Amino acid sequence: KQEVTQIPxxxxxxxxxxxxxxxxxxxSAIYNLQWFRQDPGKGLTSLLLIQSSxxxxxxxxxxxxxxxxxxxxxxYIAASQPGDSATYLCAVxxxxxxxxxxxxQGTRLTINP
Amino acid sequence: xxxxxxxxxxxxxxxxxxxxxxxxxxxxHRAMYWYKQKAKKPPExxxxxxxxxxxxNESVPSRFSPECPNSSLLNLHLHALQPEDSALxxxxxxxxxxxxxxxxxxFGNGTRLTVT
Numbered sequence: 001k002q003e004v005t006q007i008p009x010x011x012x013x014x015x016x017x018x019x020x021x022x023x024x025x026x027x028s029a030i031y032n033l034q035w036f037r038q039d040p041g042k043g044l045t046s047l048l049l050i051q052s053s054x055x056x057x058x059x060x061x062x063x064x065x066x067x068x069x070x071x072x073x074x075x076y077i078a079a080s081q082p083g084d085s086a087t088y089l090c091a092v093x094x095x096x097x098x099x100x101x102x103x104x105q106g107t108r109l110t111i112n113p
Numbered sequence: 114x115x116x117x118x119x120x121x122x123x124x125x126x127x128x129x130x131x132x133x134x135x136x137x138x139x140x141x142h143r144a145m146y147w148y149k150q151k152a153k154k155p156p157e158x159x160x161x162x163x164x165x166x167x168x169x170n171e172s173v174p175s176r177f178s179p180e181c182p183n184s185s186l187l188n189l190h191l192h193a194l195q196p197e198d199s200a201l202x203x204x205x206x207x208x209x210x211x212x213x214x215x216x217x218x219x220f221g222n223g224t225r226l227t228v229t
Binding site: 031032034036041042043044045046049051089091093094099100101103104105106 | 117119154155156158161168169201203205210211212215216217218219220221222223225
């Protein structure tokens with residue numbers, strides 16, 4: 001059974017810092033990995049999707065990497081802003097449970113002005 | 114703004130009530146999903162519809178009844194719910210469900226359900 005882990009559970013950094021969020025998964029036979037952000041009381045917003053054949057994806061200040069062999073992904077946020085404060089979730093599709101997205105528990109990020 | 118629209122935003126219902134949650138998307142997606150999310154937890158999959166047919170039911174109690182009237186609409190009918198069913202109910206859609214679809218999942222903003 002695919003398991004997805006995100007560490008740390010919460011992170012607080014001053015504005016302007018670059019930061020990295022981590023995601024690990026147990027079954028490397030994935031089709032893709034998605035990063036989402038969720039603001040309190042809202043739905044999930046898709047940030048980046050990395051296909052299994054890709055190593056990274058970039059969107060603005062966000063860069064996501066994927067290392068299938070080690071079962072890891074990172075989300076790099078450059079020059080963090082208070083508006084980046086949210087919960088960030090990663091989810092993988094594939095492995096056992098191939099038809100479904102398996103979510104991590106999320107990292108709650110706070111950017112302090 | 115989200116491209117998946119859910120109504121209502123908030124719903125309070127008693128344990129004997131019958132209510133429905135509605136979800137709509139106009140992106141031409143052929144897979145639609147219902148998720149349940151409790152506070153500080155990730156979403157849990159409930160149902161998946163693919164090409165308007167139910168393809169996954171994650172052993173959800175029968176007091177939750179999904180319906181997909183057409184490719185743009187998804188309903189969740191609620192009956193005789195329990196207080197522990199209080200949660201944020203999220204609808205999502207994607208181009209397709211199967212392994213060959215490497216497309217992102219798009220979520221609505223959810224319905225906050227309180228069962229009293």
